[in-house]
Every structure is written in structure tokens, then in C-alpha cells.
Amino acid sequence: MILCIANVLSPEQLGEVRRLLGEGTHVDGKQTAGWHARLVKHNTQLAATDTATKASDIVRKALMGNEVFRAAVQPRQLRAMLFSRYEPGMEYGAHVDDALMGRDGERMRSDVSMTVFLADADSYEGGELVMETTGGEQSYKLDAGAAIIYPSNTLHRVAPVTGGVREVAVSWAQSLIRAPEQREILLDLDTARRSLFQREGKSREFDLLSKSHANLLRMWAET
Numbered sequence: 001m002i003l004c005i006a007n008v009l010s011p012e013q014l015g016e017v018r019r020l021l022g023e024g025t026h027v028d029g030k031q032t033a034g035w036h037a038r039l040v041k042h043n044t045q046l047a048a049t050d051t052a053t054k055a056s057d058i059v060r061k062a063l064m065g066n067e068v069f070r071a072a073v074q075p076r077q078l079r080a081m082l083f084s085r086y087e088p089g090m091e092y093g094a095h096v097d098d099a100l101m102g103r104d105g106e107r108m109r110s111d112v113s114m115t116v117f118l119a120d121a122d123s124y125e126g127g128e129l130v131m132e133t134t135g136g137e138q139s140y141k142l143d144a145g146a147a148i149i150y151p152s153n154t155l156h157r158v159a160p161v162t163g164g165v166r167e168v169a170v171s172w173a174q175s176l177i178r179a180p181e182q183r184e185i186l187l188d189l190d191t192a193r194r195s196l197f198q199r200e201g202k203s204r205e206f207d208l209l210s211k212s213h214a215n216l217l218r219m220w221a222e223t
């Protein structure tokens with residue numbers, strides 16, 4: 001399931017993150033890619049300093065405070081955000097994200113990958129996030145402040161930027177629910193029971209859907 005979530009960042013949060021991006025220094029993005037992804041990764045990234053930590057905290061807090069994000073991702077652990085910049089001529093060729101990230105003791109599995117768009121969509125040309133799906137390629141370029149989340153098991157790439165500057169924050173979550181299809185069932189059930197609740201309040205049907213949702217969570221969740 002690929003999901004786009006609008007307005008994850010408020011205009012104030014977006015402004016603050018952009019200010020911090022302007023303050024920090026950028027380094028070669030190859031430093032944070034696996035050995036094969038490094039071959040096709042051409043971008044720069046905000047150096048891992050206090051500035052990056054401050055910006056990461058703002059974006060992570062916004063994601064974790066977003067109801068749709070929580071329901072869709074069921075996050076168990078969320079890595080610090082990486083702030084990537086693509087100037088004209090830069091791109092990130094097809095790759096799969098590393099399955100395991102972090103050092104001993106803080107190692108996590110990547111189940112869900114995400115991009116939070118930080119530049120206005122019409123301020124740069126190219127730079128679409130392209131996902132290889134069984135139905136063919138799908139391209140995404142979202143408004144500033146919006147996020148896209150997608151299963152980490154896909155091949156994906158960032159198309160070459162041909163004008164302007166593409167700024168994004170990317171990260172990975174380990175989910176309580178490892179399998180993408182199970183996450184989708186839980187999200188559908190949760191969405192259905194919430195809209196039923198809006199319509200009819202705490203009905204018998206709502207209770208049964210809630211029971212199924214809770215029992216599937218009990219069956220599938222890794223805590």
C-alpha cells in the first residue's frame with residue numbers, strides 16, 4: 001500500500017525546517033547508502049549535527065502526531081530523518097532500501113519507507129519519486145509538507161532533477177505489523193469502524209469491528 005498524506009507539516013513547522021536546512025552544511029549522500037545503492041545515489045544530505053537533529057525532531061514529531069500515519073504504519077521505531085537535497089543533474093537510481101539499519105543495540109528492520117516533501121512542487125522540475133509496482137511505474141511529486149509512505153520491499157528511484165532544488169526528509173519505520181498486507185487489513189478495518197462510529201455512534205456493528213481489529217492486532221503485532 002502506497003499512501004500519500006497531505007499537510008503532515010504545518011506551515012510553521014515547514015518554515016522552521018527550511019530555516020534549519022539553510023543553516024546546516026550538506027555532505028555527499030553516498031555516506032548513508034548501502035554498498036549497491038551508493039552506486040546510483042547522487043544527492044547531498046544535511047550533515048549529522050545538532051541542526052539536523054533539531055529538524056529531524058520536528059518532522060518525526062509531526063509524523064508521530066498524525067493519526068493517518070500512525071494507523072497506516074503502526075510504528076514501533078522510527079529512524080531519525082535524513083534531509084536530502086537534489087540540485088539539477090542529481091538523481092537516485094533504482095534501488096531497494098537496506099532491510100536492516102543502525103548499529104548493534106539499536107538495529108531495526110525497515111518495513112515502511114517515507115518521504116516528506118519540503119520544497120514547493122512547482123519550484124523544481126523532475127525529481128519525482130518513482131515506484132516500481134506490479135502494475136508498472138508510479139510517479140509521485142507532492143506538495144510541500146505532504147508525506148508519502150510505501151513498503152520498504154519495493155524498487156524505487158528519484159528521477160533526475162532538471163531545474164530548481166528538490167528538498168525532502170526521508171526515513172524508515174519498523175512496524176509492529178511486519179507484513180504490508182496485514183497493515184492494509186488493519187487500516188481498512190480501522191477506517192471502516194471509525195466512519196461507522198461517525199455515522200451511528202457505538203453500535204453493535206462498531207463493537208464487532210473493533211473486536212476484530214483488536215484481535216488481529218493481538219494476533220499479528222510484534223512488540
Ligand SMILES: O=C(O)CCC(=O)C(=O)O
Pocket residue numbers: 084092097115129156157158168170
Ligand atoms: O528522496 C526520496 O523521495 C526517496 C529517496 C530514497 O529512496 C532513499 O533515500 O532511499
Ligand SMILES: [Fe+2]
Pocket residue numbers: 095096097113156
Ligand atoms: Fe530508497
